[in-house]
Amino acid sequence: MDTKTTDIHPTDNEKWWKRAVIYQIYPRSFADSNGDGIGDLQGIISKLDYLEDLGIDAIWLSPVCKSPQDDNGYDISDYQDIDPMFGSLADMEKLIQEAGKHQIRIILDLVLNHSSDEHFWFQEAKKSKENPYHNYYVWRDGKEGELPNGMRAAFGGSAWEWVPEVQQYYFHQFSVKQPDLNWENPELRKEIYDMINWWIEKGVGGFRLDVIDQIAKEPDREITNNGPRLHEYLRELSRETFQKADLVTVGEAWGATTALAKLYSNPDNSELSMVFQFEHICLDQIAGKEKWDLAPLPFMKLKEVFARWQTQLCGEGWNSLFWNNHDLPRIVSRWGNDREYRVESAKMLAILLHGLQGTPYVYQGEELGMTNVQYDMEDYRDIETLNLYQERLEKGYTKSDIMRSIYAKSRDNARTPMQWNDGRNAGFSDGEPWLKVNPNYTEINAAAQTADEDSIYSCYKKLIHLRKQNAVFTDGVFELLLAEDENLFAYTRTNASQQLLVVCNFYGRTVPCALQQPEASMRLVVSNYKDADQLANLRPYEARMYLKG
Ligand code: GLC
Ligand code: CA
Numbered sequence: 001m002d003t004k005t006t007d008i009h010p011t012d013n014e015k016w017w018k019r020a021v022i023y024q025i026y027p028r029s030f031a032d033s034n035g036d037g038i039g040d041l042q043g044i045i046s047k048l049d050y051l052e053d054l055g056i057d058a059i060w061l062s063p064v065c066k067s068p069q070d071d072n073g074y075d076i077s078d079y080q081d082i083d084p085m086f087g088s089l090a091d092m093e094k095l096i097q098e099a100g101k102h103q104i105r106i107i108l109d110l111v112l113n114h115s116s117d118e119h120f121w122f123q124e125a126k127k128s129k130e131n132p133y134h135n136y137y138v139w140r141d142g143k144e145g146e147l148p149n150g151m152r153a154a155f156g157g158s159a160w161e162w163v164p165e166v167q168q169y170y171f172h173q174f175s176v177k178q179p180d181l182n183w184e185n186p187e188l189r190k191e192i193y194d195m196i197n198w199w200i201e202k203g204v205g206g207f208r209l210d211v212i213d214q215i216a217k218e219p220d221r222e223i224t225n226n227g228p229r230l231h232e233y234l235r236e237l238s239r240e241t242f243q244k245a246d247l248v249t250v251g252e253a254w255g256a257t258t259a260l261a262k263l264y265s266n267p268d269n270s271e272l273s274m275v276f277q278f279e280h281i282c283l284d285q286i287a288g289k290e291k292w293d294l295a296p297l298p299f300m301k302l303k304e305v306f307a308r309w310q311t312q313l314c315g316e317g318w319n320s321l322f323w324n325n326h327d328l329p330r331i332v333s334r335w336g337n338d339r340e341y342r343v344e345s346a347k348m349l350a351i352l353l354h355g356l357q358g359t360p361y362v363y364q365g366e367e368l369g370m371t372n373v374q375y376d377m378e379d380y381r382d383i384e385t386l387n388l389y390q391e392r393l394e395k396g397y398t399k400s401d402i403m404r405s406i407y408a409k410s411r412d413n414a415r416t417p418m419q420w421n422d423g424r425n426a427g428f429s430d431g432e433p434w435l436k437v438n439p440n441y442t443e444i445n446a447a448a449q450t451a452d453e454d455s456i457y458s459c460y461k462k463l464i465h466l467r468k469q470n471a472v473f474t475d476g477v478f479e480l481l482l483a484e485d486e487n488l489f490a491y492t493r494t495n496a497s498q499q500l501l502v503v504c505n506f507y508g509r510t511v512p513c514a515l516q517q518p519e520a521s522m523r524l525v526v527s528n529y530k531d532a533d534q535l536a537n538l539r540p541y542e543a544r545m546y547l548k549g
Helices: 041-045 048-054 089-101 120-125 186-201 230-240 258-264 299-313 342-354 383-394 399-409 446-450 456-469
Strands: 022-025 058-061 078-082 105-110 139-141 160-163 168-171 206-209 248-252 274-276 359-363 477-481 488-494 499-505 523-527 543-548
Touching (some): 048 446, 048 456, 078 186, 230 258, 299 488, 342 499, 359 456, 383 399
Parallel strands (some): 022 058, 105 206
Antiparallel strands (some): 499 543
């Protein structure tokens, strides 16, 4: 089936990205072309056929710009060059061009809240208060040892770092090698717009904006996200850059509510295309504590959160649909079952998500049902995980408590190399991978799944194709069914000519379903069991998607 050439909704004048499915690549873990153990741009180019077969429309590429890699590229030292570890600018141009031949657009990850401390701007900024770049960053006077205030950095420690040369502290919301950029400075903003326009001219399809809700920080008032000037900055940014082309822009916003999301993603295009918010994915932690403080998933709350976002954004904003990214554990291990029901539960989670309104994101390996890992501490690489381990040891947590949190939530769960086949290093690299391969690659890998109609991969492929061929996925109005049911997640999406019905058993036991058997005009289009007939009972993790019209 060639979905690329069929125009899917000929009457639909909506933006392309409302019908799109976006695939996220974490470049260092995707495919290594030269055997140095690190994935690279040529590696991605070599896998474009695979991505076209899956049916995705765009790749969100985690950062590949020049970087000392303190936070795996989220610490950029040159926004207009590629880190040699990933290739060259010519490789990037080639990727944009080759991906285009597969009808795939490239979305760059823009890290605009902070740069690397090795960026030329910061190197200059810290020389003197009079340096023209000084005001590109956020400085406060003080005395060594007397912090401006008690704010903490996301990766541990104080958010303030002393620089003797200028006798000032600089502010960093993440690691000390990620100084915050000062958006109050119009010169800095202008410099950023020029850089973005340069990338637009190179033909990128859009941008993912890293922690964009933190750019308008006001540390004197201890404000980090949603600062008062945030939407003013976003509107200026959009006007000066994005609005000049037909791009997709997605803002990472941990602190977004539905009301804020309507500002970010107002259909008038004044800010961004869509928001990438985390309310549903933060539910399995103790309220008010950190992600490491584990709590069981409150399923009823999950339903309420999804239903609220679906209902409140309809017609007034646009949301991202995701279970995974490079910062989150693998969903099949997290909320599915990565043992006896791995295949069923991975498909259930896909079916549940892909019927919703919004733009679905598939994170590399999710389409194979890749799982979390449990490594010895010396095998972890992520700065957040390493810092957490030290910090909690010092606070007196037991090692086994800390490891339990790391197994459940470490970002390295998502970052183990992509599992291409059952050969050496899962086909990811001929060299020693920068992060160990998940030992289950002999069983879980792309080669085993692409040709198998019943695989998780094939389920994703089907869901992606259905979205392109049926407008109801884009514009259907959401209604939650069985709101009180403690096992089932069920909903409909309805437009003038079509209706979608999705029914999912979220748990590993057979449960009764109170819905009527769907009428004959409702065709079963995706399911995760053979002999899916009566709806009266749903087997462990059973999921069905029906479509009428
Ligand atoms: C975002 C990124 C994360 C990074 C952080 C700082 O949350 O997704 O990987 O560490 O921003 O840039
Ligand atoms: Ca490489």
